[in-house]
Amino acid sequence: MTPAVIPRRDLLLLLAATALAGCATRNTPPRRLYGLTGTPPLPGDARPGQDDRAWVVSPQLTLPELLDRSELLVAEGEAGLRPWPEARWAEPLRDALPRVLADDLSRLRQPYPVTLATPANGDVQSLRLLVQVDEWLARPDGSGLTLRLRARWHWASLKAPPGTALPPAGQADLSLACTADADALAGAYRQSVLQLAARIVAGS
Numbered sequence: 001m002t003p004a005v006i007p008r009r010d011l012l013l014l015l016a017a018t019a020l021a022g023c024a025t026r027n028t029p030p031r032r033l034y035g036l037t038g039t040p041p042l043p044g045d046a047r048p049g050q051d052d053r054a055w056v057v058s059p060q061l062t063l064p065e066l067l068d069r070s071e072l073l074v075a076e077g078e079a080g081l082r083p084w085p086e087a088r089w090a091e092p093l094r095d096a097l098p099r100v101l102a103d104d105l106s107r108l109r110q111p112y113p114v115t116l117a118t119p120a121n122g123d124v125q126s127l128r129l130l131v132q133v134d135e136w137l138a139r140p141d142g143s144g145l146t147l148r149l150r151a152r153w154h155w156a157s158l159k160a161p162p163g164t165a166l167p168p169a170g171q172a173d174l175s176l177a178c179t180a181d182a183d184a185l186a187g188a189y190r191q192s193v194l195q196l197a198a199r200i201v202a203g204s
Contacts, residue, residue: 033090034072034186036100039107040194046108049204051167054113054126056158057102062132063094072185075139087182093136097193101131104197119158126158127166129200136192138185141177147188149174151196170203172196 066073070092071083089096099116106114119126135150154169174195178184 031086031088032182033088034182035090036093036096036186036190036193038187038190040191042107042194043198046198047201048109048112049201051127051204052112054115054119054124055105055109056119056126056128057098057105057114057116058128058130059095059098059117060130061094061098061101063097064133064135067093067133067136072182073137074145074185075137081137084182084185087186097133098131100190100193101197104194105129105201108197108201125160125164128156128158130154130156131196131200136189138178138188140180144177144179145185145188147176147178147185147192149176149192149196153200167204170200172199174199 066081070088072087072089073081073083076082102114102116131151131153133149133151135148138145138147150171150173152169152171155166157164157166172195174192176188176192176195178188
């Protein structure tokens with residue numbers, strides 16, 4: 001069977017397209033993935049709080065819609081936003097934040113139990129923690145960045161008689177300075193979760 005002959009013009013176009021695709025691949029910076037990883041040291045004055053009941057962190061945290069994306073965003077101008085070049089979250093923040101917050105609360109509250117979604121013992125009285133994030137965004141500040149985290153939280157009672165006293169609702173407005181690079185910004189996000197956990201424990 002005689003092989004099909006590619007017209008010269010089509011062959012040249014095919015070779016040109018292949019070459020351009022190769023150049024684009026070589027010139028595109030590799031994408032880096034970041035997460036709320038690591039275990040920052042606890043504050044030196046960390047205390048487990050006054051409430052010894054089990055805590056259950058709700059996985060349904062409320063986040064601003066602009067955070068429901070893979071890019072690391074930085075504020076620009078009065079109302080603009082820009083993604084950090086080639087930096088992406090490895091998992092959605094709405095999934096990572098409840099898990100990491102529960103881990104930090106557990107470290108801060110030892111020996112009192114903290115779990116995510118379900119109590120460690122379904123028969124014991126527990127408190128459900130519900131958190132709403134109102135802002136979690138970095139802004140340029142001189143030669144660096146300042147990450148601001150504003151959040152509110154309140155409580156619901158599980159396996160408890162009606163009228164059981166709840167810890168007071170609370171709120172936090174945290175600011176963390178970092179250098180203007182993706183590694184430092186991701187680290188500031190992680191550190192802000194620990195600071196939020198410390199505020200919640202201190203208010204309990």
